[in-house]
Amino acid sequence: MRRKHDFSMGPEEEESSIDLTPMLDVVFIMLIFFIVTSSFIKEAGLDVNRPDAPVTEAKPEDSNILVSIRANDELWINRRLIDPRALRANIERLHAENPKGSVVIMADRKSTNKMLVTVMDSSRMAGVYNISIADNRQ
Secondary structure: OOOOOOOOOOHHHOOOOOOOHHHHHHHHHHHHHHHHHHOOOOOOOOOOOOOOOOOOOOOHHHOOEEEEEOOOOOEEEOOEEEOHHHHHHHHHHHHHHOOOOOEEEEEOOOOOHHHHHHHHHHHHHOOOOOEEEEOOOO
């Protein structure tokens, strides 16, 4: 007796499989492309001009005059409560001790702009024109 062979599957119809190697090559090339291009993307921001001089420690004679304005518009210099009318005299005295120093104003968020302008005006009248406003967020 003869056996019938199932020749429905010819040599052209062999079991096929998908070769993933080219797809993985393309994925890795895209990954490398995105990593390289992301390092050249310029982020939005401000350019800061930094001084070229080496950093040195602040000398006591170059120390700044720190004026703190509290939320209730109290003025403090060197941990002392200062009357706004005596502010100019105190800044003049401290500036005479440290002529190279500047005035740094630390104003609370709840303080008024009027007190900030008063401190700036008093500093200018005392002969100090180098005034900075510091942020005291913590």
